[in-house]
Amino acid sequence: MSDLDNVLRDLTREGDDVDRLVADLAPEQWALPTPATGWTIADQIAHLIFIFRLAGTAASDADAFKAMIAGAEHDFDGAVNAALADYKDVPPEVLLARWRAERAATVRALAAVPAGQTVPWLVNPLPPVILACAGIMETFAHGQDIADALGAERERTDGLKHLVLFAVLTRDFGYLSRGLTPPATEFRFEITGPSGELWAFGPEDSPERVSGPAADFCLLVTRRRHRDDLEVVASGAEADAWLDIAQAYRGPAGAGRSPGQFAVARR
Numbered sequence: 001m002s003d004l005d006n007v008l009r010d011l012t013r014e015g016d017d018v019d020r021l022v023a024d025l026a027p028e029q030w031a032l033p034t035p036a037t038g039w040t041i042a043d044q045i046a047h048l049i050f051i052f053r054l055a056g057t058a059a060s061d062a063d064a065f066k067a068m069i070a071g072a073e074h075d076f077d078g079a080v081n082a083a084l085a086d087y088k089d090v091p092p093e094v095l096l097a098r099w100r101a102e103r104a105a106t107v108r109a110l111a112a113v114p115a116g117q118t119v120p121w122l123v124n125p126l127p128p129v130i131l132a133c134a135g136i137m138e139t140f141a142h143g144q145d146i147a148d149a150l151g152a153e154r155e156r157t158d159g160l161k162h163l164v165l166f167a168v169l170t171r172d173f174g175y176l177s178r179g180l181t182p183p184a185t186e187f188r189f190e191i192t193g194p195s196g197e198l199w200a201f202g203p204e205d206s207p208e209r210v211s212g213p214a215a216d217f218c219l220l221v222t223r224r225r226h227r228d229d230l231e232v233v234a235s236g237a238e239a240d241a242w243l244d245i246a247q248a249y250r251g252p253a254g255a256g257r258s259p260g261q262f263a264v265a266r267r
Contacts, residue, residue, distance in 0.1 A: 007132040008107050010159030014136050015103045017155050018048075018143035022096060030092040034145040035224075035257065039084075041149055042095060044142045046087035049099045051138050055131055056106035058119045065120055106135065123250065133166040137248050141222035148224075148262065158193045160214040167221040167248040168201045174245035177253050183208070183238045191217050208236035210243070221248040228259040 022030075022045060030042040039047075058065040087095060110119075110128040118125035126134075140163055147154050168189050172182040188206040191199045193214045210217075212232035219225040220232050220243065227243045234240040247253050 004111065004129045004132065007129050007136070007162050008111055010157070010162055011132050011135050011139070012103070012107055013157065013159055014139045014143070018139055018146060019096075019100065021143065021146050021150060021152055021154075025092065027092050029150075030095070032149045034149040035261070036145050037255065039145065041146050042087070042090075042092060043084050044146050045095050045099050046084050046090070048139065048142055049087065049095070049102050050084075052099070052102040052106045052135065055119075055135060056102060056109045058121060058131070059106070059109035059113050059128060062120050069122060130166070130169070133162045136163050137166055137222060140218055141224060141249075144219065144222065144224045156194045156215045158195050158197060158214075160218055161193060161199055163218050163221075163248070164189070164191050164199055164214055165201065167217070167246070170248050171242070171246075173250055174242065174247045174253065177247065177251060178245060180245075185236075185238060187239055187242070206236075208234075208239040208242075210234050210239050221246045223247055223254060223256040225262060226257050226259045229257075229262060 022041065025041070030045075031040050033040060034044055036044070054065070054068060057068055090098075110132050113119060113128040117128075119128050119131055121131065136159070140160075143154065146152075168187075171187060174180075175182040185208050186202050186206055188202040188204060188209045189200065190209065190211040191201075191214050192212070193199060199214070210232065211234075212230065216225070216230040216232050220227060220230055223246075232243060234243050245253070
């Protein structure tokens with residue numbers, strides 16, 4: 001099984017886990033507020049529909065993708081909000097069916113990209129495996145918002161390794177979104193998966209180090225928990241400062257979450 005096959009398998013699992021959260025909700029529950037200010041559960045699923053449709057189109061029809069993102073390169077946040085408006089009056093059962101269809105279509109489209117070929121994206125073309133990792137990040141983050149709205153627990157698997165790797169590759173996003181210059185020093189990341197397996201990235205002798213459980217690390221880099229409520233630790237001044245600004249997505253960081261907003265035990 002190729003790296004892409006593995007990531008697509010875990011992208012499917014992550015989507016299925018979120019699907020289980022919403023599949024049996026009553027219609028009124030789709031209107032529940034989530035920790036993302038102004039976003040309901042329905043908005044979270046609408047956002048995922050939009051992101052998956054973008055990714056699937058990028059992988060299957062480059063010209064159609066360029067038409068979809070015309071103007072969004074400079075205001076992706078605005079494009080996201082506009083997309084939410086498009087789904088405002090869509091019934092929950094239709095939203096759910098569309099999300100399932102877009103997820104399946106995106107996995108098929110990414111799997112069909114010829115080996116060695118990249119996929120157009122918002123800033124730079126990406127290998128399909130990296131775009132699939134980004135899909136895991138999006139699904140994890142917005143799925144967490146839904147779980148928090150419902151007071152539900154989420155299943156954690158070693159599929160989080162793909163999100164961890166994506167966050168390592170995008171370490172600088174937190175700096176760039178704030179107009180800061182990323183440090184020249186490479187960080188060492190030592191993250192422990194749910195199975196207990198250690199995932200290490202970066203120079204072993206780096207003075208700037210980040211370590212902790214994978215679930216907590218992923219909650220940090222998606223800004224779904226404040227660092228004070230997580231077991232992610234850093235040594236080195238630059239690494240410690242990074243914990244305050246870490247984000248695994250481009251664009252505005254958003255408000256994040258407040259210390260103590262959630263029980264530490266809730267992951």
